[in-house]
Amino acid sequence: MSRIAYIDGVYQPLNMPGILPEDRGYQFADGVYEVCAVRSGRLLDEARHLDRLEYSLAALDMPMPMSRAALQQVMRETLRRNRIQSGILYMQVSRGVAPREHMYDASLKPVLVMTARPISAERRAQIMKKGISVISVPDQRWARCDIKSISLLPNVLARQSARNANVQEAWQIDGQGMVTEGAATNAWILDAKGVLRTRPADNDILNGIVRQVLLDCVADLKLKFEEKPFSLDDALAAKECFSTASTMSVFPVISIDGHKIGDGKPGTVAKQLSDAYDTVEKKLPKN
């Protein structure tokens, strides 16, 4: 079955031409995106993703491409046409198409693109079981990482460095030696004193949806928790480290820069939070 993309009003095979050369997303990375997890054919945390999409668009002075209700219909139809039960839905909104110049006209019509792809539940289970390894890299990004912008070059380079080092993720380190976040994940530790920590959602990180959901779970699980930046040294000395993102929810980190974290195995708090996140799936309304 060929994959189907939604491109500016048309559902079409993914490999057919669709984007125009003067789309500002293509020429300037002038756009935003969202990635939603799909489980049992249903979208996880849909409202939060749509809230964040609106936040990113507003921050860049862009309108929604259509009403929220219409967008939700396209999301469901894209999943249906691709028969996705477990996987991710990608949606991107660019500012629109115009002759290439840096300034933009407020009347531009945004271009909406959606794609979907499967990720098996077994793959998620395998990551929880085996964990991932991470390297640290300097954070080379801009001052508005809270916007889910499609301008991802530093993240691309960070992830490629990880791949070149034969590991799965790169944690980015700011000028003060503090961990900001992964190339495409938020970063967490259970510090040497047993306190769960993640960086506050300031302009230096994306306020991840899994991060937001887990913050709600932390109180229920009665974990000691601080929303406070931590350094690379804190992470190396931590009992546990893990990353979070919609693609896989929780990724236990078993080593950083070749140093074993804790006993070098996925930690119990990461597992607890992953299980807590999985219960969200069970409470989902029908699409």
Ligand SMILES: Cc1ncc(COP(=O)(O)O)c(C=O)c1O
């Ligand atoms: C830079 C960055 N941080 C964090 C995340 C995690 O966000 P979410 O939990 O919404 O997937 C992502 C996901 O793409 C990301 O790209």
